[in-house]
Amino acid sequence: MTRTAVFAEIATAAGDPARAGMLNALMDGRALTASELARVAGITPQTASGHLARLTVAGLIAVEKQGRHRYHRLATPAVARMLESIMQVAADAEPPRIKAFVGPRDAAMRAARTCYDHLGVALADAMVARGQIELAPDAGIVTDSGVALLQRLGIDLEARGKRKGRLLCRPCLDWSERRPHLAGAVGAALCTHCFDAGWIKRVEGTRAVKVTTKGERNFREIFGIGG
Amino acid sequence: MTRTAVFAEIATAAGDPARAGMLNALMDGRALTASELARVAGITPQTASGHLARLTVAGLIAVEKQGRHRYHRLATPAVARMLESIMQVAADAEPPRIKAFVGPRDAAMRAARTCYDHLGVALADAMVARGQIELAPDAGIVTDSGVALLQRLGIDLEARGKRKGRLLCRPCLDWSERRPHLAGAVGAALCTHCFDAGWIKRVEGTRAVKVTTKGERNFREIFGIGG
């Protein structure tokens, strides 16, 4: 099998509307069952099963059986990055369905979403404004004051397998607002912390997240947003 | 048109073997004619024309007519990044066709290739070894000594639209050797310089590049490789 053939295989696997919907649903890192994925894709479980088998052999998703359930998740972070990058191109192609203007920060907060590895635009903005991170289109870096902030939150990034030296992170342009997100290991760690600390909660059955009152207070105090 | 539909559209556009081959051929940034692309994809010009039309409406490639020729190129850097990321997943899926062991540096040099925005593994290695860049999986940064080196080469990155502050770059895992490349603006600038200075030349009709004797000397003197 030649290299472009494998390439085409991967792209085709992601290119079916039903499969695209499933992958999209998995982009927040959760593991879902075939039935759930069938529902989000608007197809019957039988059809979904076939799609999932195909995605699995293509190496895009991995399955983990647990009792009578089989949980499906994205196979690797590389897959998530791929999906992001395709979304990126898709966002460029189909121009702004949400106007580029960004409303009041707290409105953005309430509408917050997460995708795999991501934290909201508002957080990234706030951290940039306070000099805790610097973002370029290609890459980002966490400054000393940013590292200090994260450590105050109990996020020790060196312990998370980051090597000594500067702390780097990966930016991600948000699909709807077209503004940089914070992604990569730093984004994921921060996101996890927000969940663990009870600052945000997942809204049942959707990919949206809700900011709790506790979270609202902390975001205001620590990041100065949502005031 | 919903968002996942656009997503599927994009992925499908890249997912046909013939189209994948064409996109692959365009990944070095060159602009090619329909006939050339037909040849690399192994199809007739009529068929290629149809594919190119589809790729164009999908926003993956852009055309530029010049006389009786029509030159096709990747539409945006985002498209190039997308193709890279798909390649990445493809490389993970279809495991090492070239063993992971990296031979003598100069052998790697002679086999050097370029893809869009990229410079070889050897250069990245050398710069890392000399503390001129630092690379993490998610991002990279050019150190002060790295900036100095680039300036000695006549590459002024601030002039290239980079804002003040730290100079960031984007790493890219090579498809065949699975080692980090230097990509993004810094990689592109360095690559351009190598061509302009006559250090490397494109091998007619392929995506491979050849290191000239002049280049060999400079790489040895400046980066300490190929000795």
Place this chain on the structure above:
DNA sequence: GAAATGCTTCGGCCGTCACCGTAACATTTT
């Protein structure tokens, strides 16, 4: 103006694949 070159459009053929209904299998619950 006529011939040549590069490219696109049209029409028809054929394979691939998404989809569902039905049915079988596996695991858990009663």
Place this chain on the structure above:
DNA sequence: AAAATGTTACGGTGACGGCCGAAGCATTTC
């Protein structure tokens, strides 16, 4: 053991799309 639930396997149908040959435009060359 029997029923319920989650999942996969099979067979048939229909549509989308890739492919080429032939023909039509556009641009350049003779």
